[in-house]
Amino acid sequence: MPSRASLELEREIDAETLLNQFNRLVQELLRGNISRNTFRPWEIELLLDIETCQLKDGQKRETMRRYQRAVQRQMEKGATAPMKLSEYLEANRVKREGTAKSLSS
DSSP states (O other): OOOHHHHHHHHHHHHHHHHHHHHHHHHHHHHTOOOOOOOOHHHHHHHHHHHHHOOOHHHHHHHHHHHHHHHHHHHHTTOSSOOOHHHHHHHHHHHHHHHHHHHHO
16 A cells, blocks of 8 residues: 555656646647647646637737746645636636725725
8 A cells, every 4th residue: 555655746746747738738829839639638628718718819928828827836736737727817807806896995
């Protein structure tokens, strides 16, 4: 039976591998050059989500970079999977609205 420490190390390696794969996917998107034809199920889910977000061309690059940094922070804090772009955008919208409400009070 694996020890608790080895299970934690395995999860850490898995999270690190997942983050590396996520970063590779985002870099391919930013370059506009996806040359592979095989994707993991979670990558397909993220790609479909990104497509439905319909980012404006002028904002797309910077938004994707910010999203990538947010996922990196999230994964460093122990998340087991990257959040979707739609979740990131919604969290930003809620934060902006909360800030606007507190400023107007």
